[in-house]
Amino acid sequence: MIIRRLLPIAAAAALCAGAPAVFAEEIVVSAQLPLTGSQASFAGQNQKAAAEIAAERINGEHLIGPNRTLRLIVDDDASDKTQAISLTSKSANTDNAIAILGPNGSYLSLAAAPVANALQIPMVTFAVSTGVTKAGPWTFKMLNEPIVPMTIIGNLISSRLKAKKLAIVYDRTNDASVNATHELTELMKDAGVEVVSADSTAPQDSNFAPLASKLSSESFDTLWLEQLPPVSANILLQLRQAGMSPDIRVVGSQQMGSPTFLRIAGKAAEGVYYPVDYYSGLDTPENKAFVAAYRDRMHQRPDSVAAAAYAGLMIIAEAAKEAGPDANRQKVRDAMAKIRNLPTIWAQGTFSFTDDRSATYQLPIVRITDGQEVMMK
Secondary structure, X not given: OOEEXXXXXXXHHHHHOOOXXXXXXXXXXXEEEOOOOOOHHHHHHHHHHHHHHHXXXXXXXOOOOOOEEEEEEEEEOOOOHHXXXXXXXXXXXXXXXXXXXXXXXXXXXXXXXXXXXXXXXXXXXXXXXXXXXXXXXXXXXXOEOOHHHHHHHHHHHHHHOOOXXXXXXXXXXXXXXXXXXXXXXXXXXXXXXXXXXXXXXXXXXXXXXXXHHHHHOOOXXXXXXXXXXXXXXXXXXXXXXXXXXXXXXXXXXXXXXXXXXXXXXXXXXXXXXXXXXXXXXXXXXXXXXXXXXXXXXXXXXXXXXXXXXXXXXXXXXHHHHHHOOOOOXXXXXXXXXXXXXXXXXXXXXXXXXOOOOOEEOOOOEEEEEOOEEEEOO
16 A cells, blocks of 8 residues: 655645646555564664665655655564564554565564465565465565575585585574575485584574584584574684684585674684675675665674665565556565566675565675685685
């Protein structure tokens, strides 16, 4: 739905001149972001700032058309599934939003997706799990199918690093992490790499001494970590402190692409490899402008979770523009489903939805060198 408002001054002038009244359309987009809870430290505020930067650009450059503005409503889902469900209903029924930006991660998106489909409101999630799009035609996801990054990670481990024995530590509470572990295990089996162990953690864990002790008794040359950034950072830091050999190569998932990971892990992150959905060094005018605006606001470089919020709102704006005046949720959903090769800051500069509303793009791999992300050739 769209809130249509009469611009009083313009309308009065038009009436005095005998011309038709001029109306402005205000398009409402609801963003549900984890401003508190387990995801707040690395996602919520970063995403809020990035979405606000996108909204300012959309309105400042009239990207959805003349006499049309976008109003962004930001709500806190508290990193909680119940709250994500409640906010999805609020966005559709109270805010009268034309689309929803978020939630962040498969854990929350899988809970909210059925509600968005039942209420028939487009939802652009920051999720990996295919369950998000399988919930129905109204849900989209900004992240590749799980097999894409896992194939890249698998090739890195087996072909580039020539690993022989791999240890895995994953998040047992996250369906995407569990599925990624399964995918990687199968890929390693096909590549002839032995998976010596697969240990699990939870987001609230902080003492990894028992894990460090267990891993110290095992023989492996490569370690794969798949957790939220603060957890991966603490695991790595405690493993290094426990004396893990510097010769062991550490590979992470895209979740490592966060300033929070580097801030907590410090020197322990040196040499770590991981793919990224967003590379802040992308040499395009839009990305340079985004990086500058984000640094001004947050005093750090943008990471992938911030870039996803910016790019996600720009995708919604593109769909709203294509839907035309008097756009409704159905028109926006249909326009969004047709997005192909849209110029963006995301990935390597273009973004497309597949026929099943998942994302498709190429991921670069970075290696932490002197505390900085350096893209590998």
